[in-house]
Amino acid sequence: MTKGQTRSQQKGTDRSAETDLAIDAQNVRVTYEDGTEAVRGVSLRVEKGEFFGFLGPNGAGKTTTIKTLVTLLHPTRGSVRINGYDTAANPQAVRESIGYMAQETSIDRELTPRENLRLTCKLYGVPESEREDRIEELLDLVDLQDVADTRSETFSGGMKKRLDAATVLVHRPPVVFLDEPTTGLDPEARMRLWDYFERINDQGTTVFLTTQYLEEADHLCERLSLLQDGQVIATGAPETLKSEIGAAIFEVTLADPTEQQTECAVQAVQRIGALEGALIETTDDGLSVRAERAREATSELFVALDDAGVSVSGFDIRSPTLDDVFLALTGEDSTAAADEATNEGMASVSAQGVTK
Amino acid sequence: MSGQFDGDGAVVSEPTQKAPGRSATADVRVSFRRWLVKNVRNPYVVFTSLVQPVIFFVLFVEVFGAVSGDALSQAFDSNISYVTYLSPAIIIMSTLSSAATSGIGLVDDMEEGMFEKVLVSPMNRSAMFLGKLLSEVARIVVQTMIILLLGYLLLTLKTGSSTGQYVRTGIPGILGIVLITVLFGGAFMAYSNIVALVSRDQEATIMFSNLLTFPLMFVSSAFLPLDVLPGWINAIAVVNPITYGVDSVRAIMLGRDVMTVLDVTAFSGLWSTVVPGITVLTGFNLILGTVAVRLLRRAARAEVQ
Incomplete structure (x- = not known):
């Protein structure tokens, strides 16, 4: 984490240089033939070497946007430059300088991992003398050396994804686009991919990652854009975005979360002077309070609740997550929250990220 | 800006700015070899190419051969063995089943994301x-040669005839047969890809190809001379590309004009069959090929506006 942050700070000072943009999308709009406006004016500026996240719920337009970046789709309006090449005027140069990992796993299941890698080496014209070495490197990287000569049709989802990720890198592209690379994977497989993406980024590759998992973006990305309904609603470092929405959040669980008790509790909290202007929301089993000086008002809060005759069965003070950012900006919960099993795995991971 | 960390040793080193250039012929070769490997590994392909023709050939010779004598001598004055008569039908039928699977690979690629990856x-x-097409052509050439060899063996076993009795036009004749099967296959590869691109569904592609293969064979000159078949079959046979494929191959094998659907006399001997045959097949290729190429182009830039 520290390494990544130092690097992004270095870049911050260089930002005026301007020539170092890996991705430069200007006001991209995509309207499908049926009139659906999938992307409504997205502008992105990603510098070389950055790990950039593109976060949004299903249907926000992430895949459509990424397809315009990798020449699979021409924007109805706007322009895209990748590594300085215009995707409309010079798609060939763009294709040569990028790697694209599509949302659905794209490997030839009738071929072995080694053959798949060899095929992509040929697709990208990797010189024969370098091919075998590079294939070995990549097989090591994604841990598929043991099954390198087994046909990939029998592989698990995670193995296929890892193979797909390796094929994206055969030509050492300076920019790699990853479209929801970890969707549907178990936590262990996800962690391995994360590790892999961090390593390629450490080696100077610009990574553009779309995800619907907030924790994923939080853990990996130096900067990210939040996308909703085809529009970017916020861009910045995860820390910056989180600090923008307030210092801390109380999560209070009530012993008896009836409507009446909850209402009592809300009124009690509203009367606390230190929590003036706090954002109070009721949850399934209690309420959450987001306020600038929440931590200082902890004991006051307990006293107030006790006075109001509300008994508390659980309590938590936490720093805001990207989920809160999303909630604050859109008033909607992100879809990630619904996927409980996944979130449990993610929660432990992001906890690690914070302690580092 | 690209920070290099040497610590990780075994991994990707510095990103290159651009992938090195390639040539179109190299690309054809890459694709050709990929599909060749895929075909050899696919049991369905091996079955339709190698096992199915052998089964049909032997069974048809044994069953229809037992009763075809009169029909053959009614249509041809000379004594022609049913093995020789049937060979073109088996060759064309196998070409048809191979060509008709062409679209399956395409749908597969689209479903697997390989299409987009390319x-x-x-x-x-x-x-x-082009590379994919050539791999299918290679398959057709190989299976045609195998069927010719099998036919020769069957003929020798049954009647003890020599090679000259089987393909009467010799080595140039064999080359001609291969060329016609490729031309014939082209039309049905295009057809199969059209079905694939319209349906985007494997099962539909397989169904349509089988639906077509079997009945079309019977409403042609493939198994028996059209003279002995009902009039309605004759009527359909005139517009059936199988008739032209089978008749052309048969004319080359027998070294004489065998076409009955069209009365062409402008050329001598077997050319009266082969020239109109090739003309009709080329027509089918142009029409179906154009449609297939259009659909393919549209698929390749499906979402691009």
């Missing part, structure tokens, strides 16, 4: 399809 790579798109 589109986003710098590979030459036409070269990619």
Whole structure:
């Protein structure tokens, strides 16, 4: 984490240089033939070497946007430059300088991992003398050396994804686009991919990652854009975005979360002077309070609740997550929250990220 | 800006700015070899190419051969063995089943994401399809040769005839037969890809190809001379490309004019069959090929506006 942050700070000072943009999308709009406006004016500026996240719920337009970046789709309006090449005027140069990992796993299941890698080496014209070495490197990287000569049709989802990720890198592209690379994977497989993406980024590759998992973006990305309904609603470092929405959040669980008790509790909290202007929301089993000086008002809060005759069965003070950012900006919960099993795995991971 | 960390040793080193250039012929070769490997590994392909023709050939010779004597001598004055008469039908039928699977690979690629993967790579798109097409042509050439060999063996076993009795036009004749099967196959590869591109569904592609293969064979001159078949079959046979494929191959094997659907006399001997046959098949290729190429182009830039 520290390494990544130092690097992004270095870049911050260089930002005026301007020539170092890996991705430069200007006001991209995509309207499908049926009139659906999938992307409504997205502008992105990603510098070389950055790990950039593109976060949004299903249907926000992430895949459509990424397809315009990798020449699979021409924007109805706007322009895209990748590594300085215009995707409309010079798609060939763009294709040569990028790697694209599509949302659905794209490997030839009738071929072995080694053959798949060899095929992509040929697709990208990797010189024969370098091919075998590079294939070995990549097989090591994604841990598929043991099954390198087994046909990939029998592989698990995670193995296929890892193979797909390796094929994206055969030509050492300076920019790699990853479209929801970890969707549907178990936590262990996800962690391995994360590790892999961090390593390629450490080696100077610009990574553009779309995800619907907030924790994923939080853990990996130096900067990210939040996308909703085809529009970017916020861009910045995860820390910056989180600090923008307030210092801390109380999560209070009530012993008896009836409507009446909850209402009592809300009124009690509203009367606390230190929590003036706090954002109070009721949850399934209690309420959450987001306020600038929440931590200082902890004991006051307990006293107030006790006075109001509300008994508390659980309590938590936490720093805001990207989920809160999303909630604050859109008033909607992100879809990630619904996927409980996944979130449990993610929660432990992001906890690690914070302690580092 | 690209920070290099040497610590990780075994991994990707510095990113290159651009992938090195390639040539279109190299791209054709890459695609050709990929599909060849895929075909050899696919049990369905091996079955339709190698096992099915052998089964049909032997069974048809044994069953229809037992009763075909009169029909053959009614249509041809000379004494022609049913093995020789049937060979073109088996050759064309196998070509048809092979060509008709062409679209399955395409649908497969689309479902597996390989189609998009190639589109986003710098590979030459036409070269990619040409390579796939050539792998199917190779398959047709190989199976045609195998069937010819099998036919010769059957004929020798049954009547003890020599090679000259089987393909009467010799080595040039064999080359001609291969060329016609490729031309015939082309039309049905295009047809199969059209079905694939319209349906985007494997099962539909397989169904349509089988639906077509079997009945069309019977409403042609494939198994028995049209003279002995009902009038309605004759009527359909005139517009059935199988008739032209089978008749052309048969004319070359027998070294004489065998076509009955069209009365062409402008050429001598077997050319009166082969020239109109090739003309009709080329027509089918042009029409179906144009449609297939259009659909393919549209698929390759499906979402691009």
